[in-house]
Amino acid sequence: MLWIAILASFVSFLDSSVINVALPAISRELGGGLTTQQWVVDAYLITLGSLILVAGSLSDLLGRVVVLRAGLIGFGTTSVMCALAPTADVLVLARALQGVAGALLVPSSLALITSNFDEAPRAKAIGQWTAGTTVAFIAGPLLGGVLVDSVGWRWVFGINVLPIAVTLHLLGELRARDVRKEGVRIDYPGAVLCVLGLAGPVYALIEQGNYGWGSPLILMPFVLGILCLAGFIWREQTAQRPLLPLSLFSVRNFAVGNVATAFVYAALSIGGFIIVLFLQQVAGFPATVAALALLPVSIVNILLASWFGSLAGRFGPRWFMAFGPALAGAGYLLMLASEIPVNYWTQLMPGILLFAVGLSATVAPLTAAILGSVSEQQAGIGSAVNNSVSRVAGLIGIALVGLVVGGKLDLDGFHRIVTVTAVLLILGGIVSAVGIQNPRKGPAGRTGQGAPTHSTRSQRIFRPGP
DSSP: OOHHHHHHHHHHHHHHHHHHHHHHHHHHOOOHHHHHHHHHHHEEEEEEEEHHHHHHHHHHHHHHHHHHHHHHHHHHHHHHHHHHHHHHHHHHHHHHHHHHHHHHHHHHHHHHHHHHSSSHHHHHHHHHHHHHHHHHHHHHHHHHHEEEEHTTTHHHHTTHHHHHHHHHHHHHHHHOOOOOTTOOOOHHHHHHHHHHHHHHHHHHHHHHHHTTSSHHHHHHHHHHHHHHHHHHHHHHOSSSOSSSOGGGGGSSHHHHHHHHHHHHHHHHHHHHHHHHHHIIISSSOOOOHHHHGGGGHHHHHHHHHHHHHHHHHOOOOOHHHHHHHHHHHHHHHGGOOOOOOOOOOIHHHHHHHHHHHHHHHHHHHHHHHTTSSGGGGGGGHEEEHHHHHHHHHHHHHHHHHHHTSSSSOOHHHHHHHHHHHHHHHHHHHHHHHHHHHOBBOOTOOOOOOOOTTTTTGGSSSSSSSO
16 A cells, blocks of 8 residues: 555656756757747646646545546556657647646545554655655656666656556555545536636746737736636635635635745746756756756755754744745855856855755745644645645746746856746745744643644655656
């Protein structure tokens, strides 16, 4: 059971971490430049971010094993479609379908753990699940770089088939009873409004460089998308069983924490996207070497995240959430020293290390503050909402890249993007400093009701990157 959950999530997280390395090779073969690169990332995130909440409801309605199997088959099929795509348009369509399948994987895989393990074993299982996703984030870029430099970018997608086949075999051997909940209703109108509301503005932001803001091809999708987003909010206020329970946002730490999440995770997506592209397309690094550029972030996170999580458990998350993003933003500002020719060790490495320390101080306290602000019964939907916010923030962040860069990535464009990334991180820290409240201490020095321990809730779905 645990290995099924780990492998199912591993595939989704691996695909998210590996794609940036392949983008220059994809645009060289299929054309389209920066616009194609943005769409390859964002087509996946549009469907993934907007359908994660639907996937949770589907798991309750149809059963977690059924939904997980459908997600695995869908992800495998669409991965093959991506690998064989003859044009950029076909690849973007396949990536959008892959996002639909990905939305079925992560919530269902974690639900298998939460429904089949009791308290102490559950905490251990979630920790092992988190370790598996961490391996995906570390191995993904390096694996992608090796594949791009050796057999080509198409194998970045083709490699998904093997772990999916293994997971489907294990799932076939599973004898666990698939539990379905009674009375579950899915808010399909809300889901449609959410997808359209995200797709319209993202299309406008990416394509405005090709058509201009005055073109009806840009203005109409943008306006219609904004109207659909407004309709989605109205729908969620009036629906009997909303996808997004807006009442959660009446809880201060949940609301403020998700605003901070939006700033921080938009910055993470932009930064990871642009550094790998810059090193390959401007600095001339091979894909494998460029993939190693952000490896220190994962290593530092593994070494320090648990320690910072423990400190936040003792002293409260507020100031870790404030100074962590500010430190990470300062790391990106250090990268403004980069020039041509690029010296990674002196121009980028110091900023990446400072960013890594700041990120490590942020992630666990941020997760604990958000999920610790809601009841245990709402932890599942709270985690799903927070995960969706982080994905949507990354989606919008990538869409903004072309607007900031100006259509072509060069040294000046890289400096502008680095500055925007730093500002977003610092804004996330400011929001946290002003809005987050530390939980009250009980008589024994323990945090008050609803405050989680780092070993449980802070290990839920909360990972950097698309």
